[in-house]
Amino acid sequence: MASLAKSNLPRFTTEIFQNEYLAEGAREVNAIVTVTATGGGTTGGRPLGPGADAAPGAVQDAAVILMVDCSGSMDYPPTKMRNARDATAVAIDTIRDGVAFAVVAGTHEAREVYPGDGSLAVASPATREAAKQSLRKLTAGGGTAIGTWLTLADKLFLTRHDITIRHGILLTDGRNEHEKPQDLQKTLDRVSGHFTADCRGVGTDWEVAELRKIASALLGTADIVAEPADLAEDFRSMMTAAMGKQVADVALRVWTPANARVKFVKQVAPDLEDLTQRRSEAGPRAGDYPTGSWGDESRDYHVCVEVPSAAVGNEMLAARISLVLPGADGSTEVLAQGLVRAVWTDDLASSTRISPQVAHYTGQAELASSIQEGLEAHRAGDVDTATAKLGAAVRLAHQTGNEGTFKLLQKVVDVVDPKEGTVRFRKNVSEADSMTLETRSTKTVRVAAKKREG
């Protein structure tokens, strides 16, 4: 089946952007790796992996579980629960025929809502309708212990080992109050790698850092849905993205030479995600960083490696970057590969040049941390630091053309001079605007095409 499975994969390509020239004694090598998956298409049930030998029509290439917060606070205002039900119904309508799915209601404990027999249902017009009917059982009452929701989802997913693409959608409106943070962490450690999940916070009573931690661990996105009425549209787009995934468990493999050290590996587009601590060793001098599942999409990674210095005139392979897919039999398939080089030179014009891509994403990372630190300082009552940090963020967002973030910043601060980063805090900033800015601070823009030539 290997060849069949292969032909269903999207085509992966990598591009490396770097200045490979280092001055004498320099050791740090930076590169931006653009990974693009194409050709998989986003329609039709494509068999993947061991499930491929199942009979046509019975093929299930993906599994989705919707986890909906049903804590007591979802009734304040009551529109929240109603909108959550409606959004879940829209999401169910988006599930493709043949896809395995389930709905979980989450409070201080997790409860199966559909199909409710400890397994996953297979999407068809009949099961989708039955699932929507069962949403009436989504009623508010109880606390919040997200770890229990994830544990139940994990159990349900694992009833279908044959399905490789497993994705969860998690909706909450409050803090994880009925569970110790370390218990949630333990659950995340246990289930991460089993499935991916996008997380959404509705309203403004939830905690950005907490939700981001869950989304990061599960290689998904975290976002705010300030208005419950917007939930349906958001669920539809999340589900469409999930249905577009064609291959799961793709890892970024980074080989580095002896005595080199990987300083960091970050996803930098479409949003920032530090993967440095997610390394798992993969043979001599190589480590795998998880990237989750892929549809037709393109992402950028920033890899920073410290290599042993070599004399001027030497050339070294600082890193070999591969996209790898683990096979069922323990083997790995290399989907694409790129080389990060280091060349030591005494030509200052070469060694002092900074790759525009590396500079751009260094700026985007600084933008995100300025926003997070600025809002943190604001919460702590340190307005001076907050103003300075958000001023720096405004300058960076303006400089790098990140219009989305710039607009969100404008809702929190009055911009006096975007070039210099002169700002004043707005009076009566809404909690929703402040949380939206914080949640979306990790959203990056790519290098403008004209800059790529320079």
Add this chain to the structure above:
Amino acid sequence: MTECPGCGEPLDPADVFCENCGTSLVAAPPVPAPAAGADSALPPAAGPVCVHCGAGLVGGDGFCEACGMAQPSPRDHVERSLAGGAGVSDRGVRHHRNEDSFTLAATSLPDGRPAVVAVVCDGVSSASRPDEASQTAADAAGEALLTALEHGEAAEPAMRGAIASAAAAVAALAADGTAPEPGHNSPACTVVSAVAAAGVVTVGWVGDSRAYWIPDDRTDAEPYRLTEDDSWATGMIAAGLMTEAEAYADARAHAITGWLGADADEVVPHTVAFTPHVPGVLLICTDGLWNYAEAATSLADLVRADARTDPLRAARALVAFAVAAGGHDNITVAVLPVQPDPASGWVDTVLDLPVIKPTVPPMPSFPPAVPTEQG
């Protein structure tokens, strides 16, 4: 380890092999004990071992799987030798690849007399793919020269035609669809080429690669530089704005004002022909050599006395000298032995190199002190 266990040569801590005798200074990788069971047998070592660390195997992409160092490329050191001459090209010490290239070939004129052709090119480092540019130019110029000479074309027009076709070939590289390297110009290189045939030596060039005439007799005959660089320094001196010392002390001295490449304004090939009256060698080289011995007389001191009979050895010695002097750039030298045949008479060329010794007949018309350009 502070000295080589083999020969006692002092060592640098970074050395992996002894500079003197080549003894490997790293412990040999442990040889696995023969395994009893077949399942524990290690796979046999495949592929070559890294020349830098001596421990890792070289991967498919040419880098060591252990230390990551690039392995020497075939172009790092190239030697070619034939009956009419020899050439050596070397990466040097400070550059990571050899961006010089040369061709050396022999043919015969329609009348049966032999002709030797040499072309030396130096890729411009600030341009994209300088190594490809130099190779393309050397190949194109060499091929064009051979074809023209075989068809009976005179050496000077053949030389101009060859440089023009090299220029076109390098310019075409910019349009071959390869993405340009950021911050780099279109592929570009210099060229210096020489033809030794029928008692006349013809030289053509663009840029700052040079040709020198080095007679066997260094006391009574005079070594000459035959080319004028297309360089900032030369321009300043020619315009009378600076003395030679001032010009060469300037940081811009070596900026070239002429090159082959898509973004060259107009390629003006310079040519010069001369008739040697005494035996000697014609030497064409890149600035990787002449930076260390600029004047013809200083360079002549470095050319082995037997250069005419053993041109390869002479070329190797010159390259070794430049490497020992620091090897800041790639070094390429071609040496063409020239043995005048007075019996067949002298060809009248613009530049007749004199023989100072009054006893040697016949004296040709007195030449200009500095070679003049034609074309």
